[in-house]
Amino acid sequence: MMAGTRSTTPPLIVRLLQRKGDLSTETVQAHETALAESGAAAEEYLLRNALVDERTLAARMAEHLGRSWLQHGASDPRALVECAPDGTEVLLGEVRQMLVTAREALARVPDGVLRARQLAPAFYAEGVLHVASLDPTDFSAVEELRMLCGTEVQARVCTRSLFQQLQQLWEAGRGHVSGGEDLAGVVEDESVDVDFQRSMPGGRDTQVLRLVNTILLRALEEGASDIHLEPYEGAVRLRYRVDGQLREVKPPPAALLPQVVSRLKILSKMDIAERRLPQDGAIAVRDGASRVDLRVSTVPTVYGEKVVLRVLEKNSIPATLEELGLTEQQAKDFDDATASRHGLVFVTGPTGSGKSTTLYCALNRINGPERNIATVEDPVEYKLWGLNQVQVAPAAGLTFASALRAFLRQDPDVMMVGEVRDSETASICMRAALTGHLVMSTLHTNSALQVISRLIDIGIEPFLLGPALRLLQAQRLVRRLCEECREPYEVPGDVAGRYGLDEGATLFRPGSDAACLGCRGSGFRGRTGVFEVVRVSDELQEMIAQRCSQRELRDAVLARGIELLPQSARRKLLEGATSLEEVADYVQVS
Numbered sequence: 001m002m003a004g005t006r007s008t009t010p011p012l013i014v015r016l017l018q019r020k021g022d023l024s025t026e027t028v029q030a031h032e033t034a035l036a037e038s039g040a041a042a043e044e045y046l047l048r049n050a051l052v053d054e055r056t057l058a059a060r061m062a063e064h065l066g067r068s069w070l071q072h073g074a075s076d077p078r079a080l081v082e083c084a085p086d087g088t089e090v091l092l093g094e095v096r097q098m099l100v101t102a103r104e105a106l107a108r109v110p111d112g113v114l115r116a117r118q119l120a121p122a123f124y125a126e127g128v129l130h131v132a133s134l135d136p137t138d139f140s141a142v143e144e145l146r147m148l149c150g151t152e153v154q155a156r157v158c159t160r161s162l163f164q165q166l167q168q169l170w171e172a173g174r175g176h177v178s179g180g181e182d183l184a185g186v187v188e189d190e191s192v193d194v195d196f197q198r199s200m201p202g203g204r205d206t207q208v209l210r211l212v213n214t215i216l217l218r219a220l221e222e223g224a225s226d227i228h229l230e231p232y233e234g235a236v237r238l239r240y241r242v243d244g245q246l247r248e249v250k251p252p253p254a255a256l257l258p259q260v261v262s263r264l265k266i267l268s269k270m271d272i273a274e275r276r277l278p279q280d281g282a283i284a285v286r287d288g289a290s291r292v293d294l295r296v297s298t299v300p301t302v303y304g305e306k307v308v309l310r311v312l313e314k315n316s317i318p319a320t321l322e323e324l325g326l327t328e329q330q331a332k333d334f335d336d337a338t339a340s341r342h343g344l345v346f347v348t349g350p351t352g353s354g355k356s357t358t359l360y361c362a363l364n365r366i367n368g369p370e371r372n373i374a375t376v377e378d379p380v381e382y383k384l385w386g387l388n389q390v391q392v393a394p395a396a397g398l399t400f401a402s403a404l405r406a407f408l409r410q411d412p413d414v415m416m417v418g419e420v421r422d423s424e425t426a427s428i429c430m431r432a433a434l435t436g437h438l439v440m441s442t443l444h445t446n447s448a449l450q451v452i453s454r455l456i457d458i459g460i461e462p463f464l465l466g467p468a469l470r471l472l473q474a475q476r477l478v479r480r481l482c483e484e485c486r487e488p489y490e491v492p493g494d495v496a497g498r499y500g501l502d503e504g505a506t507l508f509r510p511g512s513d514a515a516c517l518g519c520r521g522s523g524f525r526g527r528t529g530v531f532e533v534v535r536v537s538d539e540l541q542e543m544i545a546q547r548c549s550q551r552e553l554r555d556a557v558l559a560r561g562i563e564l565l566p567q568s569a570r571r572k573l574l575e576g577a578t579s580l581e582e583v584a585d586y587v588q589v590s
Contacts, residue, residue: 010028010042011042012064012137013042013043013046013057013060013061014028014042014046016060016061016063016064017046017052017056017057017060020060022052022056022060023046023051023052027051031045031049031051034049043057043134043160047160054159054160054161055071055159057159057160058070058071058083058157058158058159059083061136061157062083062085062157063085065136065137065157066085067085067136067156067157068082068083068084068085068156069082069083069156069157069158069159070082070083070122070132070156070157070158070159070162071083071158071159071162072095072159072161072162072165073091078094078095078096079091079092079093079094079095080092080093080094080095080098080122080123080162092123093123095162095165095166095169096169098122098123099121099122099123099166099169099170101123101124101125102121102122102123102124102129102130102131104124105121105124105129105149105151106121106129106149107149109145109148109149113144113145113148114131114145114167114170115167115171116269117138117141117144117145118133118134118135118138118141119131119132119133119141119145119155120132120133120163120166120167120170121166121170122156122158122166124151127151127152128151128152128153128154129145129149129151129152129153129154130153130154130156131145131153131154131155131156132156132158132162132163132166133155133156133157133158133163134160134163136155136156136157138155140271140272140273141155142154142155143262143272144266144272147208147259147262147263147266148266150209192284192285192286192291193267193283193284193285194212194213194216194267194283194284194285194286195285195286195287196213196216196217196285196286196287207256208256208259208260208263209263211252211256211260212260212263212264212267215227215229215238215252215260216283216285216294216309217287218240218249219240219309219311220285220287220292220311222240222242222247223242223243223526224240224241224242224311225241225242225244225310225311226240226241226308226309226310226311227239227240227241227294227307227308227309227311228240228241228246228306228307228308229251229257229260229261229264229306229307229308229309230301230306231254231257231301231303231304231305231306232303233303234254235251235254236251236252236253236254236257237251238250238251238252242522243479243480243522243524243525243526243527244352244477244478244479244527245479257304258304261298261304261305261307264283264296264307264309265279265281265296265298267281267283267296268280268281268282268283268296269281269282270296270298275300275304275305276300277300278297278298278299278300279297279298280295280296280297280298280379281296282294282295282296283296283309290313290315291314292311292312292313293312293313293314293382293383294309294310294311294312295309295310295312295379295381296308296309296310297309297310310381312381312382314382314384316357317357317360317361317364317382318357318361319361319364320361320365321334321335321358321361321362321365324354324357324358324361324528324529324531325528325529325530325531325572325577326529326531326533327531327563330531330533330563333471333533333535334362334471334473334533335362335365336535337470337471337535338362338365338366338438338440338471339366340438340470341413341436341438342433342434342435342436342437342438343433343438343439343468343469343470344429344430344433344439344440344441344468344469344470345362345438345439345440345441345470345471345473346420346440346441346442346443346448346451346469346471346472346473347359347440347441347442347473347474347475348442348443348444348445348447348448348450348451348472348473348474348475349442349444349445349474349475349476350444350476351444352477353475353476353477354475354477354529355442355475356381356382356418356442358473358475358529359416359440359442360381360382360384362440363375363384363387363414363416363440364384366414367384367386367387368386371413371414372388372410372411372412372413372414373386373387373388373412373413373414373415373416374387374388374389374390374407374410374412374414374415374416375387375388375389375390375415375416375417375418376389376390376391376392376400376403376404376407376415376416376417376418377389377390377391377392377416377418378391378392378400378418378419379391387416388410390403392418399425400417400418400419400420400421400422400425401422401424401425401428404417404425404428404429404432405428408428408432408437412432412437413437413438414437414438414439414440415429415432415437415438415439415440416439416440416441417429417439417440417441417442418441418442419441419442419443419444420441420442420443420455422458423458423459423460426455426458426459426460427459427460429441430460430464430465430468433468434464434467434468438470443455445474446474447474447532447564447565448472448473448474448532448533448534448564449472449534449550449553449554449557450550451472452465452469452472452544452550452553453550456547462544462545462546462547463545465544465545466536466540466541466542466543466544466545467541467545469536469540469541469544470535470536471533471534471535471536472533472534472536473531473532473533473534474531474532474564474565475529475530475531475532476529476530476565476569476586477527477528477529477530478527478528478529478530478569478572478578478582478583479524479526479527479578479579479582480524480525480526480527480528480577480578481508481509481510481523481524481525481576481577481578481579482510482511482516482518482519482522482523482524482525483518483525484511484516484517484518484519484525485510485511485512485513485516485518485519485523486508486509486510486511486523486576487508487509487510487511487512488506488507488508488576489506489507489508489509490504490505490506490507491503491504491505491506491507491580495580498588499570499580499584499587499588500566500570500587501570501573501574501587505574506574507573507574507576507579507580508576508579509523509579509580510522510523510524510579511523528572528577528578530565530568530569530572530583530586531563531565531568532562532563532564532565532568533562533563534557534562535562537560539556540553540556540557543556565586566586566587569583569586569587570583570587573587
């Protein structure tokens with residue numbers, strides 16, 4: 001038995017070799033322990049210990065699968081030879097020249113896919129791409145490659161030396177191969193999975209490729225922040241979240257949904273064979289000079305897998321905080337706090353309120369060669385130059401807390417924590433802020449001042465918290481009225497009293513022009529933020545240390561003329577930036 005443990009069945013190749021008499025039972029038993037401890041693949045171990053030659057290995061696997069196999073020519077190592085099950089050998093051509101024929105078929109396939117799936121291109125003939133494989137029973141690898149290149153793919157058994165040569169020629173020979181053939185065009189941009197300006201490959205999967213590209217491109221054109229692809233019994237629903245609202249659009253045919261999902265999973269580097277568990281991945285797309293990253297999540301439902309794609313566009317991070325919707329004074333307070341050499345800055349709000357965008361904007365403004373900035377996120381949404389970004393991996397023991405402890409040994413100036421979720425993370429943030437580091441993070445609270453009670457509740461001492469805090473911010477995102485078709489109206493008296501407005505005040509509502517080109521008839525165009533930015537003064541620090549109540553803290557902040565969410569929302573209303581329905585929850589007088 002030559003398995004990793006004595007209780008398991010020997011690997012397939014070992015059983016095949018035993019069956020044919022290439023390995024004796026005594027030899028297998030003698031090497032059982034060594035193979036288990038080596039951790040190597042059975043084929044690799046057998047070759048390394050000269051227990052069998054590579055041609056015998058390839059011949060036995062090919063015979064088991066009922067296929068021919070590939071090897072170098074016995075008399076000419078430059079030749080590519082196909083060996084039939086009956087022992088007949090057919091010369092296919094020179095290895096390098098045969099490899100050139102695979103160029104066009106692989107024009108859209110990143111090299112990383114070939115290496116990760118242990119595939120090496122061999123040749124292309126009669127509409128079929130032939131690839132050498134170290135594991136020809138890995139059918140998901142073949143399916144992934146077929147979907148990517150849009151042509152038929154056949155995995156070929158081959159000798160290990162031929163596989164290594166083909167792999168080396170393909171990777172090193174992307175520049176030049178014999179005869180002056182240039183393979184540099186195989187991968188135009190390894191960092192991009194979808195380029196909308198590339199031509200579609202031929203083949204039976206063209207319709208699926210075109211469908212996926214259409215779904216993604218239309219979402220970008222409409223300014224969607226999320227794409228929802230949902231299976232139901234005999235039907236499919238496709239929705240885009242635009243300006244915070246889900247909007248249904250024409251879905252792909254239900255019969256093609258499994259292929260569409262497989263294509264998205266392939267692009268996201270997911271396991272297309274796994275349909276029972278949730279998976280996460282990412283896709284990079286390009287339309288001309290613009291690159292957009294998509295964060296992809298799949299979840300199994302009773303009718304199939306639901307796919308949600310979050311659109312992450314680096315260009316959407318504004319250069320100034322005012323572009324997010326902060327007032328000049330709010331932006332100045334935030335900039336002053338993040339310019340500090342130490343302390344805590346918290347941004348709070350519900351999921352989808354733009355907290356990450358605010359933090360990225362702030363980090364961009366202080367990002368420079370004189371500062372060492374590290375972030376720990378779950379997940380990393382925007383990859384930015386100059387930031388040392390770490391994504392948590394709890395299964396591997398990499399948590400917010402463990403990453404923060406590691407950061408503190410990396411001479412940091414600024415640390416950004418995706419979210420403070422527990423007392424351990426909060427304590428490390430606190431110690432870092434008190435020992436000369438600027439720490440920025442998020443919390444899920446309804447207001448800025450609630451950050452204080454939340455941190456105290458999870459174990460932070462008030463006498464330490466006050467001196468550490470620099471700034472607290474709460475925010476919400478609301479839809480912005482279309483300036484081309486919005487309509488003014490006078491607010492009735494009863495409504496004015498309910499929302500703290502003056503009777504007869506002029507507000508704006510969505511326009512009734514269904515043909516408006518600015519908003520496509522929706523009445524809204526884009527979103528803006530409603531903010532409360534509380535600079536933690538000496539007075540506020542003292543009140544925190546004395547455990548003053550939320551009402552006392554709120555009264556002190558309002559006495560300084562600071563806008564909280566109700567005041568900020570009313571100002572946005574009166575400016576005509578949004579509608580009463582959008583901010584009703586924040587401005588209603590209790």
